[in-house]
Amino acid sequence: MLKCKINGVEVEVKEGTTIIEAFKIAGQKIAHYCWHPGLSVAGVCRLCMVEIKGQPRLQIACNTPVQDGMEITNQSEQVKETVRWGLDFHLINHPLDCPICDQAGECGLQDQYMEFGLYTPEMAEPKVKKHKVVDLGSKIVLDTERCILCSRCVRFTAEVTKTYELGIFNRGDRSEIGTFENKPLENNYALNTVDICPVGALTSKDFRFRQRVWYLQERESICTGCSTGCNIKIYFNEEGLFRIRPVYNEKVNGYWMCDEGRNIYKFVNKENRLLKAKKGRKGEWLEMEGGAAAKDVAHHFKSLDKERIALVVTGQFSNEEYEALFQFYKKNVGNDFVYHWINNKESFEDFDGLLLRGDRNPNTKGLLQKLEDYRYEQTWAHLEENLKAGKIETLIVAGPENPLWFPDLKEKVQQWGIQLSHLIWLSSAKVQAVDEVECLTWQIPLKTFFEKDGTYVNYQGLEQKSHRIATIVPGALSLSEAAHLMAGEEYKVDMAPILKGPKKNYYVHRRGYL
Amino acid sequence: MEVKVLTKHYDKPEYRSLEGYKKYGGYEVLKKALGMKPEEIVAQVKEAGLRGRGGAGFPTGVKWGFLPNNGEPRYLVCNADEGEPGTFKDRMMMEKAPHQLIEGMLISAYAIQSKKSYIYIRGEYMEPYRIVEKAIQEAYDAGFLGKNILGSGFDHDMDVYRGAGAYICGEETALLSSLEGKKGQPKLKPPFPAVEGYLRKPTIVNNVETLAAVVTIVKDGPKEYRKYGTEKSPGTKIFSVSGNVLKPGNYEVPLGYPLKDLIYNLCGGLKPGRQLKAVIPGGSSAPVLTAEEAERATLDYECLAEMKSMLGSGAVIVIDDSNCMVDLLKVIMHFYHHESCGQCTPCREGTGWLDKIVGSIYKGEGRLQDIQLVEQVSKHMMGRTICALSDAAAMPAISFVQKFRSEFEFYVREGRSKVKEVIANA
Ligand SMILES: Cc1cc2nc3c(=O)[nH]c(=O)nc-3n(C[C@H](O)[C@H](O)[C@H](O)COP(=O)(O)O)c2cc1C
Numbered sequence: 001m002l003k004c005k006i007n008g009v010e011v012e013v014k015e016g017t018t019i020i021e022a023f024k025i026a027g028q029k030i031a032h033y034c035w036h037p038g039l040s041v042a043g044v045c046r047l048c049m050v051e052i053k054g055q056p057r058l059q060i061a062c063n064t065p066v067q068d069g070m071e072i073t074n075q076s077e078q079v080k081e082t083v084r085w086g087l088d089f090h091l092i093n094h095p096l097d098c099p100i101c102d103q104a105g106e107c108g109l110q111d112q113y114m115e116f117g118l119y120t121p122e123m124a125e126p127k128v129k130k131h132k133v134v135d136l137g138s139k140i141v142l143d144t145e146r147c148i149l150c151s152r153c154v155r156f157t158a159e160v161t162k163t164y165e166l167g168i169f170n171r172g173d174r175s176e177i178g179t180f181e182n183k184p185l186e187n188n189y190a191l192n193t194v195d196i197c198p199v200g201a202l203t204s205k206d207f208r209f210r211q212r213v214w215y216l217q218e219r220e221s222i223c224t225g226c227s228t229g230c231n232i233k234i235y236f237n238e239e240g241l242f243r244i245r246p247v248y249n250e251k252v253n254g255y256w257m258c259d260e261g262r263n264i265y266k267f268v269n270k271e272n273r274l275l276k277a278k279k280g281r282k283g284e285w286l287e288m289e290g291g292a293a294a295k296d297v298a299h300h301f302k303s304l305d306k307e308r309i310a311l312v313v314t315g316q317f318s319n320e321e322y323e324a325l326f327q328f329y330k331k332n333v334g335n336d337f338v339y340h341w342i343n344n345k346e347s348f349e350d351f352d353g354l355l356l357r358g359d360r361n362p363n364t365k366g367l368l369q370k371l372e373d374y375r376y377e378q379t380w381a382h383l384e385e386n387l388k389a390g391k392i393e394t395l396i397v398a399g400p401e402n403p404l405w406f407p408d409l410k411e412k413v414q415q416w417g418i419q420l421s422h423l424i425w426l427s428s429a430k431v432q433a434v435d436e437v438e439c440l441t442w443q444i445p446l447k448t449f450f451e452k453d454g455t456y457v458n459y460q461g462l463e464q465k466s467h468r469i470a471t472i473v474p475g476a477l478s479l480s481e482a483a484h485l486m487a488g489e490e491y492k493v494d495m496a497p498i499l500k501g502p503k504k505n506y507y508v509h510r511r512g513y514l
Numbered sequence: 515m516e517v518k519v520l521t522k523h524y525d526k527p528e529y530r531s532l533e534g535y536k537k538y539g540g541y542e543v544l545k546k547a548l549g550m551k552p553e554e555i556v557a558q559v560k561e562a563g564l565r566g567r568g569g570a571g572f573p574t575g576v577k578w579g580f581l582p583n584n585g586e587p588r589y590l591v592c593n594a595d596e597g598e599p600g601t602f603k604d605r606m607m608m609e610k611a612p613h614q615l616i617e618g619m620l621i622s623a624y625a626i627q628s629k630k631s632y633i634y635i636r637g638e639y640m641e642p643y644r645i646v647e648k649a650i651q652e653a654y655d656a657g658f659l660g661k662n663i664l665g666s667g668f669d670h671d672m673d674v675y676r677g678a679g680a681y682i683c684g685e686e687t688a689l690l691s692s693l694e695g696k697k698g699q700p701k702l703k704p705p706f707p708a709v710e711g712y713l714r715k716p717t718i719v720n721n722v723e724t725l726a727a728v729v730t731i732v733k734d735g736p737k738e739y740r741k742y743g744t745e746k747s748p749g750t751k752i753f754s755v756s757g758n759v760l761k762p763g764n765y766e767v768p769l770g771y772p773l774k775d776l777i778y779n780l781c782g783g784l785k786p787g788r789q790l791k792a793v794i795p796g797g798s799s800a801p802v803l804t805a806e807e808a809e810r811a812t813l814d815y816e817c818l819a820e821m822k823s824m825l826g827s828g829a830v831i832v833i834d835d836s837n838c839m840v841d842l843l844k845v846i847m848h849f850y851h852h853e854s855c856g857q858c859t860p861c862r863e864g865t866g867w868l869d870k871i872v873g874s875i876y877k878g879e880g881r882l883q884d885i886q887l888v889e890q891v892s893k894h895m896m897g898r899t900i901c902a903l904s905d906a907a908a909m910p911a912i913s914f915v916q917k918f919r920s921e922f923e924f925y926v927r928e929g930r931s932k933v934k935e936v937i938a939n940a
Pocket residue numbers: 565566567568569570571572574593594595596597598681682683684685686687719720721722724725901902903906
């Protein structure tokens with residue numbers, strides 16, 4: 001361990017730690033754009049200047065390792081003046097776009113100017129003109145005038161995805177980010193470049209211009225897009241969820257997440273949700289509240305032949321929910337016709353080498369463990385046979401939260417509609433096919449991961465807790481709640497706050513650092 | 515008086531060929547060197563006090579000493595990019611004496627135990643390129659290059675690589691990036707090339723003139739080499755003189771030679787009726803000297819450093835009173851603006867900004883505060899970047915406005931040059 005003093009604060013750091021990392025450890029502020037902990041050191045923005053006692057020349061903190069006994073400061077007048085000028089150099093050719101820039105409110109230039117700048121600009125010359133609104137494909141738009149050439153995005157595509165789409169073209173103040181021969185930037189991690197871009201140069205087509213960031217709240221959660229379980233932050237307000245970004249977790253996802261994972265918020269929003277419980281069949285639906293529907297199932301259950309009931313579960317739920325569901329099943333049905341619906345058999349074992357796994361369920365591991373605990377060992381083929389043979393009359397299905405990953409969804413539901421006399425459908429998603437079945441069906445709306453607490457076990461066997469944030473569909477139940485109610489128990493359903501009312505400015509607190 | 519050590523036989527056209535070169539003792543020093551221990555040669559170069567002729571003047575032997583002893587392959591790279599405005603000595607050396615360079619490189623390569631070297635040659639230098647290529651072929655045919663050179667057991671291969679015309683590719687780490695096939699831009703240091711250079715292996719980059727001088731040192735010994743020059747700047751150096759002198763050209767003189775003798779004696783002085791106004795002593799990156807300073811200056815590292823300028827690449831640009839300093843600065847600023855690689859923000863933005871400010875003054879649209887702004891911007895471009903190009907742009911800018919402030923002020927007030935009647939409509 002090495003001892004050093006950062007702005008007078010003593011810290012101990014590991015051998016090989018750079019000064020900028022020591023600043024972070026010491027909780028001291030330091031201006032920087034090009035450095036990113038998940039990327040190599042570029043040393044190009046020249047903002048992270050520090051003064052080291054005994055060295056006449058200022059050094060950049062990002063490329064200088066701490067030595068034992070070093071005394072480092074960025075509070076001296078010399079450093080402050082250098083940083084002010086460093087910022088001014090960044091700004092002289094930067095367009096005064098803030099009012100129409102999507103980054104405003106979470107922009108590195110704005111934030112660092114407020115922290116380290118605050119000077120009167122000296123620039124009286126015309127600015128360099130560059131390309132605006134450059135289409136980089138289906139996901140990203142580039143504004144090269146706003147770009148400060150920190151090269152983070154270029155390093156990301158070179159070092160993380162190793163796809164090398166981005167480069168800096170031309171030289172000097174004519175330098176521009178671009179792609180070779182205008183090829184699109186389409187890799188499945190491309191949106192990370194939008195996150196790490198300190199300015200509004202790279203913006204996400206999905207998010208841009210939909211909300212001002214100060215109207216958004218943010219909460220941490222776990223991605224349910226696949227069995228990796230990336231740690232995420234969800235940005236939302238009264239109008240719904242708007243975007244997802246990764247949160248650093250050394251053990252799971254590092255600094256990144258995949259682009260497909262960013263889309264899971266869409267399946268939480270009302271448009272894609274089953275909003276009311278329904279009972280009936282094609283053309284004859286009776287709407288009701290979720291709780292009422294579950295109680296109705298309980299009521300009906302008594303008249304069903306228990307040997308002709310089966311349960312289908314997906315890997316989309318939390319450990320706690322599996323436990324409640326299996327308890328319910330054991331007590332109220334008792335047979336072992338419990339089947340694991342594997343949504344995408346062919347690609348289940350795939351892995352893209354970075355994060356995304358073929359198993360597009362957040363908790364397959366948890367489910368398999370529970371199935372084992374309860375000794376439910378039936379195969380899917382067994383279910384198919386029994387269905388064909390007409391041995392199953394009633395199917396309880398704990399269906400998908402994210403129907404995108406269930407390519408066989410429609411086909412299965414249609415088939416069940418013909419083979420069964422009762423279907424008890426539990427899902428948060430709006431699924432057209434279920435509205436068209438001919439057998440007597442209960443559709444019970446479930447909560448999504450955003451609306452409930454739960455534990456998920458990722459592919460490594462790591463347990464991660466996800467917390468209830470807010471309610472999007474009032475009346476939706478968690479699978480546990482549905483299980484208790486279907487068992488006929490008295491049960492009070494717990495609800496997270498419902499988001500309503502006018503948008504408000506959440507920007508009263510300072511946003512985090514770059 | 516010129517002292518012709520390096521250029522002794524440059525007047526003989528046959529010196530260019532292997533035959534001619536050997537006639538005047540060519541490759542004899544290589545034979546001698548191969549009989550010495552590599553460390554001995556390094557020690558001699560250190561003792562001779564040879565300083566790099568590419569611009570920075572770093573002691574060559576010391577640089578060689580930075581190579582780590584880790585068993586990794588080492589590379590030697592000759593910097594023949596010669597991009598510094600005003601410099602044209604390397605070109606002459608390669609055209610007149612390609613074998614001198616090859617011999618110098620072989621001795622240096624042997625001294626640092628490198629089996630492979632490159633000559634990175636400026637893209638525009640088509641003629642020197644052909645000459646050097648031919649000479650390398652001759653050397654291979656004669657057994658001076660390749661396996662088991664002169665039966666010594668030492669192997670060495672040499673290749674020529676042409677640049678594409680970027681000034682920045684003369685900076686040693688940009689040169690190495692370019693040599694690796696990447697965009698020619700400087701690399702973050704540390705690590706320095708001697709530790710991690712070409713293909714991330716230990717690499718020594720030296721200027722053409724530096725490597726050629728190694729031949730003389732090994733031939734005559736360090737004592738003899740130190741006969742010329744000063745204590746801190748030993749040896750002779752070739753100066754490329756351009757601008758308002760009657761006889762511009764390359765002149766080899768001992769370091770410490772008076773600048774005024776170079777201008778008035780060797781170069782035939784100024785045109786009749788003209789007065790000396792300023793001299794840029796070491797290429798466009800060096801701070802300008804006033805006429806008065808130029809009269810006092812001697813051509814060595816220490817005197818010019820004391821005058822807050824530098825010897826640089828040895829390009830002496832002589833400026834007489836028919837020139838407008840605003841005009842000249844405008845040209846220089848345009849150059850650096852065009853040539854900044856654009857990685858580091860202060861350099862990328864600063865070079866462009868300076869070009870624009872000086873351009874505004876030049877167009878007659880300048881404000882008085884712009885003169886001070888040039889100084890301020892320059893000040894904050896210095897010592898802040900990955901390579902020295904940023905400083906190279908800032909130093910002339912500061913020196914021009916500080917030393918010729920009245921000319922700049924006149925230009926701003928009157929909207930025209932104090933010197934030239936008519937200014938171009940830029
Ligand atoms: C912007 C810039 C341009 C340079 N151009 C050249 C050049 O054209 N030729 C050269 O020999 N050195 C050039 N140098 C210096 C080299 O970086 C390096 O110091 C030199 O090649 C080392 O050789 P030496 O020690 O023999 O001088 C340049 C440096 C900078 C910062």
